[in-house]
Amino acid sequence: MKVLALGGSGGMGRFSTFAISSYPNISKVTIADLNEANAIDYANRFDDRFTGIGLDVSDSVNLENVMRDHDVVLNTTGPFFKFGVPILKSAIKCKCHYFDICDDWEPTIEMLNLNEEAFKNNVTAIIGLGASPGISNLLGLKAINELDSVDSIITGWDMSSAKPEDESSQAGTNAAMEHALQQISGEIKVYKDDEYKMTKPLEKIDIHYPGRGSHNVYVFGHPEAVTFPHHFNNLKESLNACHGSSQSDIYIIKILRWLVDSKLISFKRGASILEWLERKIGTPSIEKQIKGLPAIYGLASGTKNQKNATVAVTLSEDELTNTWGMGAITGFPLAFGLKLLLENKIDQKGVFAPEGGAINPDDFFPLLTDYPLTVSKSWED
Numbered sequence: 001m002k003v004l005a006l007g008g009s010g011g012m013g014r015f016s017t018f019a020i021s022s023y024p025n026i027s028k029v030t031i032a033d034l035n036e037a038n039a040i041d042y043a044n045r046f047d048d049r050f051t052g053i054g055l056d057v058s059d060s061v062n063l064e065n066v067m068r069d070h071d072v073v074l075n076t077t078g079p080f081f082k083f084g085v086p087i088l089k090s091a092i093k094c095k096c097h098y099f100d101i102c103d104d105w106e107p108t109i110e111m112l113n114l115n116e117e118a119f120k121n122n123v124t125a126i127i128g129l130g131a132s133p134g135i136s137n138l139l140g141l142k143a144i145n146e147l148d149s150v151d152s153i154i155t156g157w158d159m160s161s162a163k164p165e166d167e168s169s170q171a172g173t174n175a176a177m178e179h180a181l182q183q184i185s186g187e188i189k190v191y192k193d194d195e196y197k198m199t200k201p202l203e204k205i206d207i208h209y210p211g212r213g214s215h216n217v218y219v220f221g222h223p224e225a226v227t228f229p230h231h232f233n234n235l236k237e238s239l240n241a242c243h244g245s246s247q248s249d250i251y252i253i254k255i256l257r258w259l260v261d262s263k264l265i266s267f268k269r270g271a272s273i274l275e276w277l278e279r280k281i282g283t284p285s286i287e288k289q290i291k292g293l294p295a296i297y298g299l300a301s302g303t304k305n306q307k308n309a310t311v312a313v314t315l316s317e318d319e320l321t322n323t324w325g326m327g328a329i330t331g332f333p334l335a336f337g338l339k340l341l342l343e344n345k346i347d348q349k350g351v352f353a354p355e356g357g358a359i360n361p362d363d364f365f366p367l368l369t370d371y372p373l374t375v376s377k378s379w380e381d
Contacts, residue, residue, distance in 0.1 A: 081106055106189075132155060227355065300312075
């Protein structure tokens with residue numbers, strides 16, 4: 001299989017590129033980046049199956065010329081609100097299977113609406129296969145599968161565990177921080193009271209996590225909030241939420257949001273401040289994580305054996321927060337998706353979020369055994 005890795009030498013993409021370098025049934029990997037020198041330099045670290053090229057993904061003619069010589073696209077090129085939809089359209093047109101780490105809710109909705117076109121072209125497209133979204137969706141799916149019926153699904157993550165990559169892997173302002181700032185500004189779409197609603201990000205809500213008690217979390221603009229209702233039509237609530245290492249961290253971020261919304265500072269300046277804050281917050285201690293909320297989780301509420309029940313599924317926080325940075329926890333799942341496709345464990349055609357049925361979480365999570373992560377769950381009536 002021939003793989004086109006868009007952004008494959010960047011802060012997120014380099015991790016998926018590294019992971020697929022060990023896959024034997026890949027005959028060719030083209031690492032494409034706007035910066036040709038970076039793409040070539042990173043490709044030269046691997047065997048002769050890898051080559052690096054310069055490519056402007058906004059040039060659809062050149063992009064599609066390159067795609068036609070490949071079987072699958074791994075897309076880590078952001079921002080996805082700008083590039084996600086047109087790149088997926090090009091992949092479908094060129095009959096390339098497609099995986100990305102799209103973490104913007106707006107293009108996610110547009111991309112899911114390309115399902116019929118992808119199906120007709122015999123294309124499998126999995127969007128948002130990173131950490132959140134990605135791992136969080138599959139944790140949520142495992143929680144849902146424990147219940148007989150589901151009313152609510154909340155996916156969550158700890159902002160203090162999202163360690164920015166070093167400058168050696170991401171030059172200049174961290175693009176992920178620009179995205180994060182956008183997702184806490186303006187309004188975001190969520191699913192509440194059995195319908196989609198627009199709301200202000202960082203709204204405080206209280207959740208009860210089995211075995212860990214009640215905690216305050218803050219509504220965030222990641223696409224899990226819109227993808228779960230797309231695939232599960234009996235839900236009454238679907239939210240994505242974040243939490244911080246302290247209440248003051250959230251207040252600081254809200255002030256930063258106000259400065260950006262009021263146009264007192266630019267998005268880029270705000271992203272630089274947010275990146276500094278992420279490094280300042282640091283990784284929480286394991287003891288604190290065990291007592292509080294985990295680094296990433298899926299929380300489903302509904303019924304089991306005709307009783308009200310809540311199920312929580314998470315990963316082992318110690319390795320997640322102390323070993324993996326943002327690039328790794330986002331890039332590796334993308335590679336795992338490709339591995340499942342190569343092994344014919346993903347065979348449905350169309351456009352899917354991770355929880356949409358194309359990926360069996362019981363096939364996905366064992367791949368994490370090559371890395372120090374495990375899945376655990378807790379639930380109570």
